[in-house]
Amino acid sequence: MTTTRTARSGIRGRITALRDRRYGNGSGAGSGNGNDAGNGNDAGNGTGSGNRQRDRDRDRGQTAIEFLGMTPFIILIMLVLWECALIGYTFSLAGNAADVGARKGSGAEYGARAACREGAMKDLPDAWADEASVRCGGGSGLYEATVKLKVPVLVPGLFDLDTEITGKAGSPREDQR
Numbered sequence: 001m002t003t004t005r006t007a008r009s010g011i012r013g014r015i016t017a018l019r020d021r022r023y024g025n026g027s028g029a030g031s032g033n034g035n036d037a038g039n040g041n042d043a044g045n046g047t048g049s050g051n052r053q054r055d056r057d058r059d060r061g062q063t064a065i066e067f068l069g070m071t072p073f074i075i076l077i078m079l080v081l082w083e084c085a086l087i088g089y090t091f092s093l094a095g096n097a098a099d100v101g102a103r104k105g106s107g108a109e110y111g112a113r114a115a116c117r118e119g120a121m122k123d124l125p126d127a128w129a130d131e132a133s134v135r136c137g138g139g140s141g142l143y144e145a146t147v148k149l150k151v152p153v154l155v156p157g158l159f160d161l162d163t164e165i166t167g168k169a170g171s172p173r174e175d176q177r
Contacts, residue, residue, distance in 0.1 A: 023052055082154050087163070093128055094149045094167030097121070101145035105136050106171035112136070112143065120147050127152040144170045 097120040105116030116136035124132055133148040147167045153160055 079154060079158070083151075083159075083161070086154065087151050087161075087165070090128065090149050090151045090165045091167075093124060094147050094165045095169065096167070097124055097132070097134075097149075098145045098147040098167035098169035099171075101134060101136060101147065102143055102169040102171040105138075105145060106143035107174050116143070116145050120145055124149075138170065138173075141173060142170045143173050144168065 100122065101116040101120030104119030105112045108115035113136045117134045120134045120136075121129055121132060128149045131150040135146045136144070138144040145168070148164050149167070151161055151163045151165060
């Protein structure tokens with residue numbers, strides 16, 4: 001006995017056969033009159049694409065309603081992702097500000113603390129600079145700067161993180177001869 005594979009075998013073939021059986025089009029037993037199956041009207045035995053059209057009309061607007069229902073969740077996810085981006089950007093700003101402050105402080109001949117603070121605060125955006133804390137100083141061979149920045153909240157009142165990010169950097173002192 002030999003087995004032959006046809007177009008109706010396999011997963012796609014079974015799905016097509018079930019769809020044909022449900023809507024009454026295609027070829028094979030029980031499919032009804034195949035001539036009026038795809039002409040877009042309800043003429044004939046009541047099967048064909050006319051039933052499909054009624055099913056589509058009944059479901060019209062379903063996607064819009066589902067989208068409207070999901071919109072608050074989509075907006076909330078976008079806000080959380082944006083806040084995560086602000087946290088990452090704060091890490092970058094704190095590290096860079098500490099690095100610049102340490103380099104300015106290590107190379108200053110006089111007023112190393114003032115040069116360190118000015119260098120650290122120079123490139124900080126206003127949202128971070130308002131509550132920034134800069135500490136400068138160090139031992140004999142290394143000048144260190146520590147910058148603490150508060151993460152700004154995108155929507156105040158929705159959730160307040162009250163998180164501080166600390167950036168630390170050091171630079172070898174330059175000889176002033």
